[in-house]
Amino acid sequence: xxxxxxxxAAPDSLAGALELLEDEDALPLAGGQSLVPLLNFRLARPSxxxxxxxxxxxxxxxxxxxxLVIGAMTRQTELLRSGVAATGWPLIGEALAHVxxxxxxxxxxxxxSVAHADPAAELPVALSALDARMRVSSAAGxxxxxxxxxxRGPMMTALRPGELLVGIDVPLAxxxxxxAFAEHxxxxxxxxxxxxxxxxxxxxxxAIALLGGGLGPVRATAAERALLDGAAPxxxxxxxxxxxxxxxxxxxxxxxxTRALDRVTT
Amino acid sequence: xTRWSARQGDVDAAFAAAAHVVxxxxxxxxxxxxxxxxxxxxxAPAVAGEDGDVLTVWVSAQDLHRPRAQLAHILGRSESxxxxxxxxxxxxxxxxxxxxxxxxxxxxAALTLGVPVKWAEDRLENxxxxxxxxxxxxxxxxxxxxxxxxxxxxARLRADLGGYLLTTTPIPPHTAGTLxxxxxxxxxxxxxxxxxxxxxxxxxxxxxxxxPDAAYMIEALVDEAARMTAIDRVELRRRNLVHRFPHRxxxxxxxxxxxxxxxxxxxxELAQMPRDAGPDDSDWVRGTGIAVYVERAGGAFxxxxxxxxxxxxxxxxxxxSPHGQGHDITFAQIAAExxxxxxxxxxxxxxxxxxxxxxxxxxxxxxxxxxxxxxxxAADDLVAAARTRAARVLEVDADEIAHGPGGFRAGxxxxxxxxxxxxxxxxxxxxxxxQSANVFSSGAYVASVAIDRATGTLRVERxxxxxxxxxxxxxxxxxxxxxxxxxxxxxxxxxxxxxxxxAAQLRTGTFLDYSLLTAAEIPPIVTGExxxxxxxxxxxxxxxxxxxxxxxxxxxxxxxxxxxxGRVISPPFTAEKLWRALQExxxxxxxxxx
Numbered sequence: 001x002x003x004x005x006x007x008x009a010a011p012d013s014l015a016g017a018l019e020l021l022e023d024e025d026a027l028p029l030a031g032g033q034s035l036v037p038l039l040n041f042r043l044a045r046p047s048x049x050x051x052x053x054x055x056x057x058x059x060x061x062x063x064x065x066x067x068l069v070i071g072a073m074t075r076q077t078e079l080l081r082s083g084v085a086a087t088g089w090p091l092i093g094e095a096l097a098h099v100x101x102x103x104x105x106x107x108x109x110x111x112x113s114v115a116h117a118d119p120a121a122e123l124p125v126a127l128s129a130l131d132a133r134m135r136v137s138s139a140a141g142x143x144x145x146x147x148x149x150x151x152r153g154p155m156m157t158a159l160r161p162g163e164l165l166v167g168i169d170v171p172l173a174x175x176x177x178x179x180a181f182a183e184h185x186x187x188x189x190x191x192x193x194x195x196x197x198x199x200x201x202x203x204x205x206x207a208i209a210l211l212g213g214g215l216g217p218v219r220a221t222a223a224e225r226a227l228l229d230g231a232a233p234x235x236x237x238x239x240x241x242x243x244x245x246x247x248x249x250x251x252x253x254x255x256x257x258t259r260a261l262d263r264v265t266t
Numbered sequence: 267x268t269r270w271s272a273r274q275g276d277v278d279a280a281f282a283a284a285a286h287v288v289x290x291x292x293x294x295x296x297x298x299x300x301x302x303x304x305x306x307x308x309x310a311p312a313v314a315g316e317d318g319d320v321l322t323v324w325v326s327a328q329d330l331h332r333p334r335a336q337l338a339h340i341l342g343r344s345e346s347x348x349x350x351x352x353x354x355x356x357x358x359x360x361x362x363x364x365x366x367x368x369x370x371x372x373x374x375a376a377l378t379l380g381v382p383v384k385w386a387e388d389r390l391e392n393x394x395x396x397x398x399x400x401x402x403x404x405x406x407x408x409x410x411x412x413x414x415x416x417x418x419x420x421a422r423l424r425a426d427l428g429g430y431l432l433t434t435t436p437i438p439p440h441t442a443g444t445l446x447x448x449x450x451x452x453x454x455x456x457x458x459x460x461x462x463x464x465x466x467x468x469x470x471x472x473x474x475x476x477x478p479d480a481a482y483m484i485e486a487l488v489d490e491a492a493r494m495t496a497i498d499r500v501e502l503r504r505r506n507l508v509h510r511f512p513h514r515x516x517x518x519x520x521x522x523x524x525x526x527x528x529x530x531x532x533x534x535e536l537a538q539m540p541r542d543a544g545p546d547d548s549d550w551v552r553g554t555g556i557a558v559y560v561e562r563a564g565g566a567f568x569x570x571x572x573x574x575x576x577x578x579x580x581x582x583x584x585x586x587s588p589h590g591q592g593h594d595i596t597f598a599q600i601a602a603e604x605x606x607x608x609x610x611x612x613x614x615x616x617x618x619x620x621x622x623x624x625x626x627x628x629x630x631x632x633x634x635x636x637x638x639x640x641x642x643x644a645a646d647d648l649v650a651a652a653r654t655r656a657a658r659v660l661e662v663d664a665d666e667i668a669h670g671p672g673g674f675r676a677g678x679x680x681x682x683x684x685x686x687x688x689x690x691x692x693x694x695x696x697x698x699x700x701q702s703a704n705v706f707s708s709g710a711y712v713a714s715v716a717i718d719r720a721t722g723t724l725r726v727e728r729x730x731x732x733x734x735x736x737x738x739x740x741x742x743x744x745x746x747x748x749x750x751x752x753x754x755x756x757x758x759x760x761x762x763x764x765x766x767x768x769a770a771q772l773r774t775g776t777f778l779d780y781s782l783l784t785a786a787e788i789p790p791i792v793t794g795e796x797x798x799x800x801x802x803x804x805x806x807x808x809x810x811x812x813x814x815x816x817x818x819x820x821x822x823x824x825x826x827x828x829x830x831x832g833r834v835i836s837p838p839f840t841a842e843k844l845w846r847a848l849q850e851x852x853x854x855x856x857x858x859x860x
Contacts, residue, residue, distance in 0.1 A: 002388075037776075041390070101784075184721055184841065186761050188786030191778065193841075248722070248842045255720035 003039035010051040014058060014166065018139045020050045022162050028052055030073060030112030033104050058111070058166060061085055066172040068092075072111025072165050076123075077102070079110050088172050091179035091197055095126035098181070101189045115165045119154045119216050120191035126181060127168065128217035129197035129209035134158075135167040142166070151216035175201030180260040183211060184252045194252035196240065198260045200227060208236075210253060213243040223257070233261040267427050268436045268461030270443055274516035275454030280418035284409035288491040292483045293836040296401035296426065296764040298393055298780055299472050303356025305396065306386035307369040309376035322349045323373055325365065328358045329587050329627035330619050333365045336433065340370040341377075345619075352617035355589035359754070360471035361396050362589070363629050364432045393775045398764050399472020401426040402439055402479050406446070406487045414497045416506045418454035419516075421446045421483070427461040428468035435468050436461055441476030441562060444517040448484035449526045449558045449708065450506040455516035465770045471629060473754055474561075474815045481559040485820035486827065486834055489555075493832050499556055503530060507558070519562065521706045524734060525798050526558055532794045533710035533732040550716040550725075551848065553829025557820035560708040563630060563735075563809030564802070567701035568637035569623030570644040572601065574652065574694040578673075578684030580605065580612045582644070585625025586637030587617035591811070592743045593633060597641045599739055600805065604645035606671050607683065623697060631707060631809025634739055639803040640700040647696035656681050659689055705800040707808040709733040711817035713825040722845025724760060724826065726789040731817060734796040736808030741795075744810040748793055751814020757783045758815070759822040759837050 011017045020026055025047035029035055038044040052058060058073035061082040068089050070079060079085055080096040099105055099113065099122050113123045114134070127147050134145045136159060145158050152158060159165060173179070183195030195211030206227040208220040223239035241254035281287060308324045321343070327333045327350075334350040341348075355362070368385045376383040387395065407420040423446070425439035443459035488506075492499035504527060513521040533556070546552055571583040582601055586593060594614040602609040616622065625637065649669055656674035657664040659681050666676045673682040686694065712730040717723070731748055738744045761781035765773045774780035799806030819837065827834045830847050 040388075184723070186781045186840070188784050190781060248845050251845060252721050252841075255718075258720070 004042055004045045006046050007048045008051065009048060010054050012054045014055055014137065017050055017052055017055055018137060018162070018164060020048065021164055022139055023048050024161055026050055028164055031075065031108040033100070033108040034112065034116045034118065063088070068170040070110050070168045070170070072109065072167050074110045076105035076108045076110060076113065080105060089130060089170055091126050091130060091181055091199060092170070094179070094181040095122040095197060098122045098183050098185070098192065110168065111165045114168065115157060115159060117151055117155050117157045117216060118191070120211065122181070122183065122192060122195060122211065124151055125195055125209045125211040125217045126197045127170065128219060129199050129207045130170050130173065131207065132168050132170045134165055135169060136163050137166045138163040148219070153215045173199050173201065173205060175204040177201040177205055178264040180263040182256040182260040184256060194244065194249055194256060196253060196256045196260050198257070198264050200264045203228070208240055208257065210240060210243055212249055213253060218243050233258055233265065236261060267431055267463045268439070269459070270440050271458040272443070272517040273456045275418065277418050277420060277454055277456040280454045281407070281409045281420070284417055285412040286410040286491065286495050287407060288410070288487060288494050289405070289407045290483070290487045290490050290834065291403070291405050292486055292834070293403040294400040294479055294482060295837070296398040296466070296469065297472055297758060297762050298398055298764050298774070299359040299361035299396060300393070300780065300782060301357030301359055301361060304387045304389060304392040305362060305366050306384070307372050308382060308384045309373040310382035311376050311380055320347055320349050321373060321377060322351065323369070324351045324353055325369055326355050326362060327352050327365065328355070328362045328589050328629055330617060330622055331585070331625050332363055332627045333369070334619055336365050337370060337373060341373055348619070350619040352587045358589045359473045360399065360475055360629065363471055363627065364397065364434055366395070389777070390775050393780060394772050395467060397428070397432055397435070397468045397470035399438070399469060399475070400479060401469050402442060404483045406483055408487050408491055410491060410495060414491070414495050414502050414505050416450050416452045419447055419452050419457070420455070421457045423459045425459065425461045426464050426466065426469065428464055428466045430468055432468050432470050434470045438469065438471055438476035438479070442479035444515070444519050445477060445480035445560065445562060446484055447515050447517065448481060449508055449560045450484070451508045451513070452506070453516055457517055466766060473751065474812050475630065477559070477561040477812055477816045478755065478758070478819045481557060481816050481820045482823055485557040485559070486823060489824050489827060490832070490834070500530070500534065503556070503558060520703065521560060522703070522800050522802050523798050524560065524706060524708045525796055526560070526708055526710070529708060529710035529732045529734055529796050530558055532796060533712045533730050536732065536792050536794050537712035537714070537728070537730040549719060551719060551829045552714070552716045553825045553827070555713045555715070555821045555823065555825030555828055556710070557817055557824055558708070558710045559813070559816045559820065560706050561631070561812055561816050562704045563707050564632045564635035564705035565630070565703060566626045566632070566636065567699055568625040568640045569697065569699045570637065570640035571623050571697040572641070572644040572648045572695065574648065574683060574687050574690070576687050578607070578611065578682055578687060580607070582612060582614050582641060583621050583623060584614060584616045584637050584641060585623045586628050586633050588633070589628060591628070591633060592740070593637070596634060596740045596743060597638060600638050600641045601645045604642055605649060606669060623699070631811035634805065635705050635736070635800065635803050635807040635809060636700055636702070638739065638807060639702070639805055640698050642804050643698035643700055644696045647698055648694065651694050651696055652683070652686055655686055655690060655694060659686065700803065702802040705736065705802050705808045707733065707735045707810065707813055709813050709817045711821035713821040715822060715825040715829055717826070717829050717844050717848065719848060722841035722843070722848060724839045724841070724844055726756065726822060728790055728792065729818065729821065730792045730794070731814060732794040732796060733810065733813040733817070734798050734808070735810035735813060736800045737797050737806035738795065739805065739807065745793060747810040748814045749791060751812060751816070752791055752818045753783060753788060755815040755818025756788065756822070758819055759839055760787060761838050761840070763838050
């Protein structure tokens, strides 16, 4: 087994990392919880692996004004335990609790999960419901990509060659929004078959993002409008369910939406 | 590829005379053993000038003797030219009883190259290449008289054996066929087991190895009979349980002893039936399931050699090596009790063919009853030999000597084991071989389940496990075996299934796809025990290694069928399958109420 031969570099600065990532066969290594298995199966065969573990400036969770600012190399456990995140953005911790197991979250990073864009991953769905913005850098400069534009399909994102996801900004939801995450998986810690993230402030704001509703996070826009207009939970859930393909998955999305709504509205 | 049948009595006449005939079709998917440690081996040729031409092979295997015989056969060498060493092994669950082809390959490579060669597989290789378990379906018919007395059983089992026969491939389906009458006194039967070739990896023993298959099918059929005859499922079982032992089954087995009804009573008492069966509500559909099982354990022979060492310590060489069962503790307890010394005075050795007595292997819930009995006999012989020496030391007749804690005494004089060891001109040793027919463990399980109407998610709310593994030597280890077996049985019920696509590619080649349970999925488990001694060995022991997995599957399957109004679906009981079954079933509010 195991990986095809590759070179390995461990830069200690973002600038150094971006320079190395200009090599078109280079891949960034974050927590390795997805990339290392892919390397071992030889589904990924980079010529150069750029280990971001030593880039201190990519780590940290802070509140800046009304934004939660998360460094891409922040470990999932660190974000899960962040009091700052829990205060304004409890949805994130709730979703993260479903990501793998503690040992995986201790190594796995926030940016790694987002940039990997597994369609069954929880974090992208939570960030979708929170209208997060992705900060993306390359040797040419930095740009910001809205979450709605970031996920392009299974394992596909708006990242261009040479670009690195460096951080995620999450705005504070309007009003005193309440949030809930619910998912269905075969076993605890397994990838979810279906999930839902809801952010709601009655009369002001409604966001419903779905896992399993498509090839990446999907916003259930019709259900959101109905929720904003004060529709009954059953109606909102039924509208959300129409976003999924397959009758059992529609049933799962409907049931999970009902349960999550129950938690944000009571 | 294989065919086996057994027939006793006039089956056609019994069916023709029956008041009720109940039929069922059942299917169990293939399962992957998935031990924590994958398979591997190191082969090292003899160093020039040492060991003759002995090839030393370290294998992650269940036991010593089968791999050595297999390797000798494949390599065309004598067994004495192979030294097998079984180090600590990270689990097997049946999957390491036949050596992998790679073990023979590293042995051949080491012989050819004259250097040590190592092989260790990764998880993908283990999931793809190891022989799998189960993969069997069956069609059963049961004839009953007006009172629910079982008159005759027909069973046609069909096993997916894979592409070729390993030495143990035919065994699980045969075991399923022989145990198909379960705990019931049915004297007329016609049983056929067909093993068919498919283009998959072979099957072979996996914890239970045919026993859960038989229990699943007969227990589902008995529930079907209860529904058809409108006789209470507990009462129907009581009317038909075997009560007299030894009992000869129509398939040729002889149950040595047991108390099936006491197991059932205890399980029902622990389950607090029927209070445990909550009513259905708008969110959950509930069901309870009852199953009794009997399983073949023990059999064949094992050996033990015991030596009194300086300082009054004892060395025991056992032919049976453990791979997680705790043989060292159990066997030390057996020896200590017979020698009347502390267990820590005893050192167990196993897993090296250089000093192992002849034996068969560690499988089929047989270690305590066979290898443990050999240890007991060796200890008795050692006491007898030591008594003679003690008589000489104390200058009295042997029959005046009392054996007790620490050594021997006659009147006011005594001699300790340590003194005997020091006084002996040659080592005091004993060896023993123990052989017996199969012993039969049994049990009764009760499961309560709830199915989420909206998603189909199965929640096992409670599981009661009552096992009769004969006289228990170490209750803690026996309890661990039950819990471990139950958890593997739950995995089989909830998630586990080896899935192949149309091109025979394994689609469950990682743990993302082959889903094992986590601690979060384990329900409260209530255990109880009945200890019916086996008359076939000096310990009265049976076997505990497989009961948990044998009882759990039919209990949960019957509970699921109960929740679904009698509809039988095949495990694993995934949310999608259950949700579909609920969609096709009219909602009723009456089921499950007292």
